[in-house]
Amino acid sequence: MTQLTFFPLGCGDTTLIQFRDETRMLVDYADMRCATDNSDKRCDLPKLLKDDLKAANLDSYRVVAFTHLDNDHCCGAPDYFWLEHAAKYQGEGRPKIETMWVPACAITEDGLEDDARIIRQEARHRLKAGKGIKVFSRPERLKAWLAANDLTIESRVDCFVDAGQVVPGFTLTEHHVEFFAHSPHAKRTDDRGVEDRNGDSMVFQARFEEGDAFTDVLFAADVDHKVLAEIVDITRFHKRDERLHWNVYHLPHHCSYLSIGPDKGEDKTKPVDQVKWLCEQAGEREGYVISPSKPIPTKGSDADKDVQPPHRQAAEYYKADVLADRRHFLCTMEEPSHTNPQPIVLLITRDGAVKDTSGSGGARAAASVVAPRAGS
Template sequence: MTAALTFFPVCNGDMTLLEFDNDQKLLIDIHVRKAADDPEDDTPDVMSQLRDRLKRDEKGRLYVDGFLLSHPDKDHIGGLVRHFHLGPPDDWVKADDKILIREMWSSPIVFRRSSKTHVLCDDAKAWAKEARRRVALYRANKVIGIEGDRIQIMGEDIDGKTNDILGIVVKTDSLVTSLNRVSAGAFEARLLAPVPKGDDEALDEMLAKNRSSVILRFSIRGAGYADKCRFLSGGDAEVAIWERLWDKHGTYNANWLEYDILQAPHHCSWHSLSYDSYSTYGEEAEVCDSARSALAQTRKGAIVIASSEHIDPEDADPPSDRAKREYISIVNGKTDRFICVTDIWDDEQQPLRYEIGASGIVKAVKNAARAATAALGIGATAAQARPHGS
């Protein structure tokens, strides 16, 4: 089976489906706007697009093998309650026909994001409740539950709060190699963040909101051949996180950040690359070299995907035209290797999709006559992007 990455057109939000060559599927985030569920509205019906790619189990339930929530902002979890079954799997209702989440992937930090200045939306609260239900089952029984009760916690919690459930915890810097209890070699994913608390209290305070985004660098098998695509996914992680990752890994483990496909953090936000406000400093705003280095570990022919609305220099960030130009410089000035998902939808009326086979990564196209030009020639050889300013 051919592996694939599909980026759904959700404007400023994330919704990405990873299909592995063992036929398992992992969904990363959702952003289902209410207009997308209205058949009279021309907003892309991303849930129909997703459902068309899923299979049903022996009980007739549509399912994803896994669902990773990068962090609990509305543009990453909106539509959860409307479209996904929450609660014990045996309570699934045929008439509702909601999608079963066989295994949740969730950071423990996201559940402490609620505050007077950051109120969790109802979908995020529902995710947290379901995650707690699944953790409570494991804590009580000390065994992995059935499909629909499973969870992997991405990173250890503070103050030893996850010490008694380490059987379902993935430690930062380690590898995730199983999905829904299946270890088939179809992928491995390096967990780079959330970043644990350190000894620098001032830095920890600055990272508090930032730290919650899960960052995973996937190595995906294609048609039985290992490491045919490296995909870096980082939610809304901003500059301090990427700077810290480079300071931590740049000397000895820079290859942990190497990618063929990068999903530009925070919908191509300038604040993933710089501490300076672009609205204040304009073109004088400076890039953080360490953060840029973390996001510039490209392999041959690498591409950057912006899951965002159209990028207009006159519009507010995100997305940022200045960030777009920086990412284009990272991919050696090749404008065709920076792709906006909304632009693809407008041009092709389909989600942005890359298929991963034995010969590499190919962009899926509607017109077969164009297929010969769709091969990207990426993923063969590591080749770091040119240094900033060169």
């Protein structure tokens, strides 16, 4: 059975996907916990992930997708993974990455520091080698970089995934899952002479098949409402509305109001038209919204005054206007409680997405399900 695990990492992102064949995929990796602070409620990510691999008798991930290289999406990755570009990142106990997914800016961006720089070097190494990597972008975006490294677009064409394509390597027939790339898209990947790490981050739909029914999960990285509006406009122009359908919506940018609209609002953020359609029409009202964030602030609290997400006004929009059941808004640092956050597990069943309430990775599931769509 396929299952998704969302980890309590504060405002940090890591999602573990366990496929039906027991192989694993990670969407981002951010070890945000302070190991010397006993009061830190964020999870010990490397321990949990290594325990999971050991239990599954695995030593590698089928895919590790870095949606972009902000610290809260790649922190600690060089300490955890076996990286091919340098021996210092190799050794016993380091899980290998069979295929790395990155956006183009993870190749081209200069001036990166610390963990982001190291992951960039790994991505560049793999692209130079022509294997073990998928770069989400129009190939033309990297033409200059390829030329500077004595490479051509034609020689690396199999390494690229453009927006509007199904990602090679997975099929519903064989693997019971497929991934559809939404971003970076052409409007953002033309040579603009500027790197916008959040705006150019990877957005994709994961479609899981179980019992001839589809369950869709939309991963939205850190994009804002302007980029989401572009994605909606482009996708609907091409009459591919179903590629924006979601049963589970992994919120962009840790429940920021800017991923809904330009104005925070007093008590609830008002969405721009395209985001309103995405959230209220393309998604399922019985679905789940995942907020990978700190606890949602209460009105008037110190956290409420913080300009950084999460924003209570954004959370209220999802709870009040998007979901039929407010309890299906799941904040990673609040489940099952803000004093004892634990990983959130959703099971993909023939009845749709089911929240596991057993604490044992799927041994017992809640009765609440998200109805899937019929397959074909």
